[in-house]
Amino acid sequence: xxxxxxxxxxxxxxxxxxxxxxxQFHSPKNxxxxxxxxxxxxxxxxxxxxxxxxxxxxQDKLNEVATELADTLLYLIRLADQLDIDLLLAxxxxxxxxxxxxxxxxxxxxxxxxxxxxx
Amino acid sequence: xxxxxxxxxxxxxxxxxxxxxxxQFHSPKNxxxxxxxxxxxxxxxxxxxxxxxxxxxxQDKLNEVATELADTLLYLIRLADQLDIDLLLAxxxxxxxxxxxxxxxxxxxxxxxxxxxxx
Amino acid sequence: xxxxxxxxxxxxxxxxxxxxxxxQFHSPKNxxxxxxxxxxxxxxxxxxxxxxxxxxxxQDKLNEVATELADTLLYLIRLADQLDIDLLLAxxxxxxxxxxxxxxxxxxxxxxxxxxxxx
Amino acid sequence: xxxxxxxxxxxxxxxxxxxxxxxQFHSPKNxxxxxxxxxxxxxxxxxxxxxxxxxxxxQDKLNEVATELADTLLYLIRLADQLDIDLLLAxxxxxxxxxxxxxxxxxxxxxxxxxxxxx
Numbered sequence: 001x002x003x004x005x006x007x008x009x010x011x012x013x014x015x016x017x018x019x020x021x022x023x024q025f026h027s028p029k030n031x032x033x034x035x036x037x038x039x040x041x042x043x044x045x046x047x048x049x050x051x052x053x054x055x056x057x058x059q060d061k062l063n064e065v066a067t068e069l070a071d072t073l074l075y076l077i078r079l080a081d082q083l084d085i086d087l088l089l090a091x092x093x094x095x096x097x098x099x100x101x102x103x104x105x106x107x108x109x110x111x112x113x114x115x116x117x118x119x
Numbered sequence: 120x121x122x123x124x125x126x127x128x129x130x131x132x133x134x135x136x137x138x139x140x141x142x143q144f145h146s147p148k149n150x151x152x153x154x155x156x157x158x159x160x161x162x163x164x165x166x167x168x169x170x171x172x173x174x175x176x177x178q179d180k181l182n183e184v185a186t187e188l189a190d191t192l193l194y195l196i197r198l199a200d201q202l203d204i205d206l207l208l209a210x211x212x213x214x215x216x217x218x219x220x221x222x223x224x225x226x227x228x229x230x231x232x233x234x235x236x237x238x
Numbered sequence: 239x240x241x242x243x244x245x246x247x248x249x250x251x252x253x254x255x256x257x258x259x260x261x262q263f264h265s266p267k268n269x270x271x272x273x274x275x276x277x278x279x280x281x282x283x284x285x286x287x288x289x290x291x292x293x294x295x296x297q298d299k300l301n302e303v304a305t306e307l308a309d310t311l312l313y314l315i316r317l318a319d320q321l322d323i324d325l326l327l328a329x330x331x332x333x334x335x336x337x338x339x340x341x342x343x344x345x346x347x348x349x350x351x352x353x354x355x356x357x
Numbered sequence: 358x359x360x361x362x363x364x365x366x367x368x369x370x371x372x373x374x375x376x377x378x379x380x381q382f383h384s385p386k387n388x389x390x391x392x393x394x395x396x397x398x399x400x401x402x403x404x405x406x407x408x409x410x411x412x413x414x415x416q417d418k419l420n421e422v423a424t425e426l427a428d429t430l431l432y433l434i435r436l437a438d439q440l441d442i443d444l445l446l447a448x449x450x451x452x453x454x455x456x457x458x459x460x461x462x463x464x465x466x467x468x469x470x471x472x473x474x475x476x
Contacts, residue, residue: 004207005124012214020221021228025286027170028184033285035191036158036393040278043151047271048263048468050408051146057202065147066204069195070213072154073206076191083176085185087192088123094189095131102139109140111405144405152404155274159397166390167349167382170288230286242445243362250452258459259466265408266422273429274396281389289384295440303385304442308451310392310433311444314426321414323423325430326361332427333369340377347378 006077006088013078031079038075042068125196125207132197150198157194161187244315244326251316269317276313280306363434363445370435388436395432399425 017023045065046054057065080087136142164184165173176184199206255261283303284292295303318325374380402422403411414422437444 004211006207009207009210009214016214016218019223020226022226022230024228025230027173028176029165029168029170029173030285032158032162032165032173033281033390036155036162037278037282037285039151039155039158040275040281043155043271043278044275046148046151047268047275049148051148054146054148054151055201057147062202062204065202066209067213069199069202069204069206070209072195073210074213074217076188076195077210080188082174083181083184083188085181085188087188088125088128090185090189091128091192091196092123094186094193095128095135098193099135104138107139107141109143111141111144149404152271152400156397156401156404159394159400162390162397163394166387166394242449244445247445247448247452254452254456257461258464260464260468262466263468265411266414267403267406267408267411270396270400270403270411274393274400277389277393277396281393284386284389287386289386292384292386292389293439295385300440300442303440304447305451307433307437307440307442307444308447311448312451312455314429314433315448318426320412321419321422321426323419323426325426326363326366328423328427329366329430329434330361332424332431333366333373336431337373342376345377345379347381349379349382 009074010077010081013074014081017078026078026082028079028082031075031082035072035075035079038068038071042072128193129196129200132193133200136197145197145201147198147201150194150201154191154194154198157187157190161191247312248315248319251312252319255316264316264320266317266320269313269320273310273313273317276306276309280310366431367434367438370431371438374435383435383439385436385439388432388439392429392432392436395425395428399429 017026042065045057045061045068077087080090136145161184164176164180164187196206199209255264280303283295283299283306315325318328374383399422402414402418402425434444437447
């Protein structure tokens with residue numbers, strides 16, 4: 001477990017943007033696009049791999065993937081901050097919601113959405 | 120600031136997948152695709168808005184956006200966990216790297232990439 | 239108007255993959271991921287621009303964007319071919335559908351989805 | 358082979374947007390975001406499938422996928438039109454380029470990028 005936390009990163013990103021006068025570029029719309037670009041850079045590492053290969057990346061690939069995961073998290077934190085949304089609270093609420101939406105007995109070994117179960 | 124943290128969410132997501140026998144679906148490749156889908160659901164809220172409108176979402180839109188941000192974070196945490204990558208450490212390293220890559224005096228008010236500065 | 243057509247490109251892409259023994263990589267799932275990566279490469283050109291700037295790209299940017307549009311079309315044609323879907327017929331059916339879903343009198347100057355009109 | 362072509366669709370989409378006064382929303386930036394959202398809707402169909410399953414979709418899934426492919430093509434045509442780019446010509450040029458970039462003898466059965474071959 002890392003000693004860093006989301007809140008520290010949020011303030012550091014805020015300071016980073018303030019010093020460079022980049023808030024003008026950091027509209028939620030633009031940050032959302034940038035977030036999508038980072039996830040696609042992540043996808044590039046996986047697109048031609050089998051699922052099994054994706055579970056067994058060599059260390060040099062893992063390091064590259066870690067950098068893309070980092071970029072994704074940073075834009076996500078920045079976007080939530082610009083919208084004044086508490087990211088961790090929202091995630092906590094969502095996982096509670098998911099636990100109810102996908103009851104264990106109906107979901108076991110089954111990737112279908114809950115809506116498809118009840119049809 | 121929220122009382123929750125990434126590590127707590129990671130363990131809760133692990134438990135969630137274990138109980139439903141969903142690790143078989145949670146290859147890094149699949150989780151990466153799912154992450155991209157979540158970011159696109161976020162994009163849907165912004166695609167026809169002006170940047171100014173995206174900075175001034177009404178409360179009901181903000182609530183919907185918070186749910187999509189939450190889904191994005193949850194898949195991101197899950198993906199990092201499946202790859203055994205420390206997400207917060209990677210993000211911390213990346214912001215250090217960015218601070219050197221985009222020096223304040225060259226970057227102020229300028230969205231160009233550092234590579235473009237030095238050309 | 240260009241002298242080329244979708245069908246010619248489809249056959250050429252088929253031949254391209256056959257000669258390189260790349261059908262093994264060209265599952266619809268993988269091609270869909272690759273398509274997403276191409277669209278993100280396109281997004282990179284637009285993410286920090288204003289809408290007005292995106293309407294007035296300089297010629298060198300336009301050339302780069304044209305290449306990304308080309309990649310997107312090529313993967314789209316290849317994906318449709320692997321699924322044995324007639325892309326142009328599907329597009330024709332969809333535009334007919336859209337013309338009914340968004341009646342002129344209700345849609346004029348309004349980006350809301352039709353479902354939102356009738357609420 | 359379908360009787361429709363890209364040029365017909367381009368003019369029909371232009372007419373569609375003109376009648377609804379939607380050109381104001383159809384900046385290249387916005388259309389690019391919308392294109393990404395459509396590709397993600399396509400990804401939703403594939404994200405939890407194995408590659409083999411993605412090659413063997415049942416007919417009802419194929420119909421849904423065809424609709425998403427159609428939406429993707431329509432936004433792509435519209436985006437190229439707003440940028441005054443000849444999509445088919447660009448695609449033709451790109452496939453010529455790819456044929457040189459990935460020579461058959463070096464690429465057979467190998468998904469690595471050409472840049473990786475020559476290292």
